[in-house]
Amino acid sequence: MTYHATLLSSIAVYRLSPFHPLAKYPGPITLKLSRMWVYRMAKSGKRHEYIRTLHEIYHSDIVRIGPNEVSISDASAIGPVLGQSGLVKGPGWDGRVRYMADRPLISWRDPVMHAKRRHNWNRGLSGPAIKVYEPVVGDRVVQMVDLALKQPGEVVDMVKLIKYFAFDIMGDMGFGGGSELMRDGDTHGFLQAVIDGIDDSILSETFPWLAYYARNRLFDVIESAANRAKERVLRSKGTQDLFYYLSNEDGNGKDTPPLEVVIPEGVVVSIAGSDTTSFSLNATIHLLISHSSAYKRLQEEVDRFYPPGENAVDTRYHSEMPYLDAVINEALRLYPVLASGSHRATQKEAVLINAWCIPPNTSVRVHTWSVHRDPRNFSPSSDSFWPERWLLANNQPCPDPKPSDFVHNTNAFHTFSFGPANCTGKALALREMKMLLCHMFQQMDMKFAEGYDPKDWDKDLKDAGVSMEVGMLPVICTPRHRT
Ligand code: HEM
Structure with missing residues (x-):
């Protein structure tokens, strides 16, 4: 007992002492002292806002957010942390995979x-x-909009419907089908299991060693996704889906990985490909309905390319739709899915990032939420939805004049991360988002349900570590053109 008490107090004293290698970086005592507080901060769901506040109150682009962890809010650190010669992924990832052989x-x-x-x-x-x-995505887009319009004038929970939509697509694309959430609802509890798993992933991220002992619902998701992947690979029916390439069915890859190497990828398909896209779509729709002038401008652009009768899931006009791009970029700037940044870490050597010396074995995050909302990167109105900033930055025709304090640092925008481990699904995610938005805007009008307060969005928003979770988004959809 005395031994343990002495040990714990020595660790605590060392962590707070000027001899700790991170002593020169400011941060709250609680977070410096114990990962228990780091866990509490993350579990609160408000880590994204809290870390931003820390950068502001300490007036520092680097703050200590754990005994051995720092957060950086300076955009110029994106390259050195996440780029080609940057840092490796952080130890939180060990906790998220536990005993997996691969x-x-x-x-x-x-x-x-x-x-x-x-x-x-x-x-x-x-x-x-x-x-x-594309045709698979197109069919799901049409199914989703048909569902939203099934009972015109009734309240639709967009968050739920779009989650179903994104999971069904990844089911088609990853596992050769088998996911029919839009048709049947979450009758097998698959989506709920993913939500619970994401919730528990914060525990494994904060205490990777505990993942070996604690009951964690993330491992149920990993296992069930691996089973689905195994079924798909053994079926090997030549469908050109993701596993067609992951298991090198086309024979054009460098090598053909054995089954035990391919099936763990199932969990990435289930979570990285679905929850991210559904959150981003919901954020975009929420912002558009809350901002009538942006809504109207997007409507006009969609009507120009996809008038009634034109197939709005045909992607041929996407490259000619600057406002659609601007709206999506702006939504992804305000609501990045990894709001508290990708977890990276130094290894045995200290690393110099800009002028900061980061000691060995230190976790590092570039705090995306802070960087994206920093007036040094995006001005004016860095916390507000103003898609026109992207048109002005790209010298595209824009109805709004360029303000004198206009700042637009494209290099600071890293919703899909940066460098060799950036999001490999970026192009697919954007394609899905554009197809759905074009078809929705062609087919229906949307407004918030009576009694819904748009401010609830930010109140309910939770940084869930590997994604963002939101509450309800009650929307009333009515058909635009009756054919
Ligand atoms: C709007 C939707 C999406 C956003 C905002 C997003 C964002 C991200 C981010 C921030 C990362 C972390 C990168 C890092 O650690 O530096 C990531 C990783 C990844 N994403 Fe996405 N993602 C989206 C959709 C998708 C889709 C549809 C797929 C398709 C399966 C996908 C597949 C992946 C994969 C495989 C990784 C791991 C990359 C690696 O470690 O090399 N993502 N994504």
């Missing part, structure tokens, strides 16, 4: 193994591969 791409901390695994992922999410997925 790992999914997203959790490989060894850069050599990561690059090896990334090869087939890149092939499966390349432009030509995505072109083949």
